[in-house]
Amino acid sequence: MKIFLTLHRFYSLFSDLAEIWGSYPFREIIERARKGVDAMYPADALKPSIMLLKGANIYKHPTRYATLDELLLLPPAFTPLRLKKMSELLREPVFTDVDLRHSLGGFNVMMPVMVASMGSVHVANKISLEIARGAARMGIPMGIGENVATMWGYSKRVKSGQPCFKERVMTYLENLDGDVGGVTIQQSVEDAYNELWNRVYSDPDIEPFIQKGLIGFEIKVGQGSKPGLGGEVRLSREEAERLMDKYHLSEDPRSAVRDRVERHSAPGTFLPEILRGMIRMMRNNYPRCRIWVKLGPFRDLPEVLDVLTSEGVDAVWIDGREGGTGMSPYASMRHLGLPLIAALCSISRQLESRVGSTSFIVSGRLYDGGHLVKCLCLGLDGVAFGRPVAVSAWIAGSRGVENYLKTVELEAKMLISALGKYRVRDLSREDLGCLDRDIAESLGVRYVYS
Amino acid sequence: METEVSVELQRLAEVLRQSWKQVRTPKMKAILKVQDVACDAMRRYLKSKGFIELLPPIIGPVTDPGIRGAKQATIDYYGREYKVMSSAILYKQVAVSGLGKIFFMSPNVRLEPIDSALTGRHLVEFVQLDLEIAEASYFDAMAVAEQLLSEAVNAVRDTCQKELELLGRQLPTIKPPFKKLTYDETIEYLRMRGVKVRYGVEIPWDAEQLLSKLIGEPFFVIDYPRGARGFYDREDERRPGILRDFDLIYPEGYGECASGAEREYRYEKVLERMKETGEDPRKYGWYLEMLREGIPPSAGFGIGVERLTRYLCGLDFVWEARLCPKLAGIYSP
Incomplete structure (x- = not known):
């Protein structure tokens, strides 16, 4: 007692x-x-593998806002498209008969997934070649984020353990099988200093791939967890000294007391006419490249999309507030931007009445086949995965990336076939239900309790 | 990866590897003679109109970024970066602020995309007659451009009969003023003939070549839409989105002769336009400082000397019009 x-x-x-x-x-x-x-910052650059996980802190309060988990896929009993598939196959279709091949932002892809543009942050760059190999072998596009060439060199490594820009590009391109996939390249204001896009466009090694239409340039207007802020990286004092001319640093590395200083990249300044002019300039200067635009979860997404679709960009990629947490300050992760599902609600009109050939891609805490299929049902063309691919690469190299992507592929095929459909373009909002009445209404899908 | 293009490039590389031999051939001698006469005629004309010829700048912290996907050449300048002039546009604005009417025979380097090697109209190293007039409109600049072209054509026709005969060239008579088509009219003209062209970008080379064949005399394309050109082409305030600029096009399929515009000289406007090209304004420190202090409005253009020679001599390729030519991606003397 x-x-x-x-x-x-x-x-x-x-x-x-x-x-x-x-x-x-x-x-x-x-x-x-x-x-x-x-x-x-959640990041601790001394322990990169820990940093990979620490940005996930924002998920500590998963109930704070709704996610794609509010949506359910609703299979029907009557499946006319299954019958159609049966007549094509002369047997009962099974889930492996689902065809995930698609077109994404001007590239042919084996499934409508891409590897999100990872930039120059130490942890992402270190495993970038494994990611490039895995993505290429799976026939899906890969993005290369900003500042890689400026930080780690264009064609020569500036630090032995960190791949340079061109290694990332060529590793991906040389591992492609046939004319599927494609690589998109971002250019920050600072990369523009060294004319990164011009350099790629006139690079003899990349030229054959430009000819095949496998290269895209991506304008970054924003990023999920830090819309309105530029790229952030923490650098050692020596690294910072090397880059002093090109970046805004938190303090002079020559007199800094701390071991590391923050490198701030400018967010870029946009108006509708600036964005329009920029797209036209890119079409003009790089007629053989795809033009992609990455957006953060901004409150004026519908207006921005109107500009982009009327200019006929090849792809618009919207990153929800859950995305791009690799090196974001806590303050922005907590307080800035729309959750992905809210962003989708805000562009529901554009998703419903799609005009032109622009592909719509989303990202932000998406990691399985279910997420992919729900997005396709909403009228999007594909999703981008960042962190899950990076974690897979850290755990098991390029094989890990392939293994991970194969699980997504198989899950997606299972779920799509459960809906009685066998092609990506057959999916629609009728296949979705929502647990929340307001979201259901905004997205134009059935409220499951009605 | 062996493609048709790479085979063609190899063949071209083989020709250029021995370009030092070319100057001994009667054809090359004739071409260079024609070039000399044309340059001399243009110089004389400009000087008679009060233009001052200046020595061209070769390197600087920044150069013209509006060069359609070509890369600038960078040199190590005592540990810092300098650019080799892709065009002297920024320095022309410097010069007119003191001298009013100027021109350079300006050597330029542009690391063009590899596919440009086979267009027959691109060189990596070339010379422009690059001129600028203070307080002038783009119509004033076009008047000078058409006069310059006819001076060159007339001088060559009058003094190079032997050379033209050797080259098998019959030069047409050209009479200014030249026809002016707006960009919108040009796009419409092409579309009506079944040519697919995207609105808002510069007219693609093949479409321009077709136009040049169809129209049959030199002509201007004016009023390009914003986004199709560099940040220094001035936007028309009464017609937002339209630039006060022009291209002069040769007849007979020879394509672009000159490219020019009224210049944007106002600091805030230039900053805004720089954002469109993704440029880092910090790089243009001295230039922006100059604009903030104020410079006069101006208009001007550049005529590519080798392209002019190609037209005058009726050559298939622009690289035939230059001693030891350099083409994209080809390493040659």
């Missing part, structure tokens, strides 16, 4: 302390007091 009382007293004391501790963000404030600016 006495031991129970003692345990109870300890438990009460502990519960009280935990309650006090949990009732106020003491830990965060203490971290800020101890580490100053260093505490603003």
Whole structure:
């Protein structure tokens, strides 16, 4: 009896302390007091593999906003398209008969998935060649984020463990099988200093792939977890000194007390006419390349999409607030931008009445075949995966990337066949139901409890 | 990867590898004579009209970025980067602020995309007669351009009969003023003839060549839409989205002769336009500083000397009009 009382007293004391501790963000404030600016980022560049996971902190409060989990796929009993497929095959179709081949932003793809553009952050760059091999072998497009050439060199490594820009491009292109896939390349304001796109466009090694239509240039107007902010990377003092001329740094690395300084990249300045002019300039200068635009979860997405579709860009990629958390300050991850599903609600009109040939792609905490199929049902052309591909590459190299993508492929085939459909373009909103009445209404899908 | 293009490039490389031999041939001698006469005629005409010839700048912290996907050549300048002039446009604006009417015979380098080697109209290293007039409109600039072209044609016809005969060239008579088609009219003209052209970008080379054959005399295409040209072509304030600029096109399928415009000289406007081209304004520090202080409005253009020679001599390829020519991706003397 006495031991129970003692345990109870300890438990009460502990519960009280935990309650006090949990009732106020003491830990965060203490971290800020101890580490100053260093505490603003989830990233710890000294332990890259940990950093890969730490950005996921925002998922600590998964109920804070709705995700694609609010949606369910609703198979019917009557399946006319299955009958049609049967007559084509002369046997009962099974899920492996689903054809995921599609066109995405001007590229032919084996499935409507792409590897999100990962940039120059140490952790992403280090595994980038594994990712490139895996993505190419699976016949899906891959993006290359901004600042890679400026940070890690165009065709020569500036640091032995970090692949340079062209290694990433060529590893991908040389591992492609046939004319499927494609690589999109971002250029930050700072990359523009060195004319990255012009350099790619006049590079003899890349030329044969430009001829085959496998190269795209991607204008980055924003990114999921930090819409309105530019790329952020923490650099060692030596790295920062090398890049002083080209970037805005948090402090002069020559006199910095801290081991690392933040490299801030400018977010770019846009108006409708600037964006229009930029797209035209790219069409003019790079007529043989695809033009892609990546957007953050901005409140004026519908207006931006109107500009982009009327200019006929090859793809628009919208990154929800859950995406691109690789190196974002806590403050932006908590407070900036629309959740992916809200972004989708805001562009519901454009998704319903698609005009022109622009592909729509989304990303942000998407990682399985179900996410892919739900997005396709909503009228999107594909999804982009970032973190899951990076984690797979860290765990098991390019084989890990392929294994992971194969699970997505198979899941998608299963789910699509369950809907009685066998082609990507047959999917539609009728295949979806929503657990929330407001979201159902905004997205134009059935409310499951009605 | 052996493609038709790469086979063609190899063949061209083989010809250019021995380009030092070309100057001894009667054909090349005739071509260079015609070039000399044409340049001399243009110089004389400009000087008679009060233009001052300046020595062209070769390198600088920045150069013309509006060069259609070509890359600028960079050199290491005592540990910092300098660009080799892709055109002297920014320096022309410097010069007119003090001198009013100027021109350069300006050597330019543009690392063009590899596919340009086979167009017959691109060189990596070439010379432009690049001129600028303070306080002038693009119509004033076009008047000079058409006059210059006819001066060159007349001088060559009058003094190079022997050379033209050797080259098998009969030069047509050209009479300014030349026809002016707006960009919109040009696109319409092409579409009516079944040519697929995208609105909003420069007219593709093959379409331009077709136009040049169909129209049968030199003509201007004016008023390009914003986005199709560099940040320094001035937008028409009464017609937003339309630039006050032009291209002069040769007849007979020879394509572009000159490209020019009224210049945007206002600091804020240039900054805004720079964003469209994804340019980092920091790179243009001195230029923006100059604009902020104020420079006069101006208009001007550049005539490619080798393309002019190609037209005058009736050559198939522009690289035939230059001593030891350099083509994209081909390493040659």
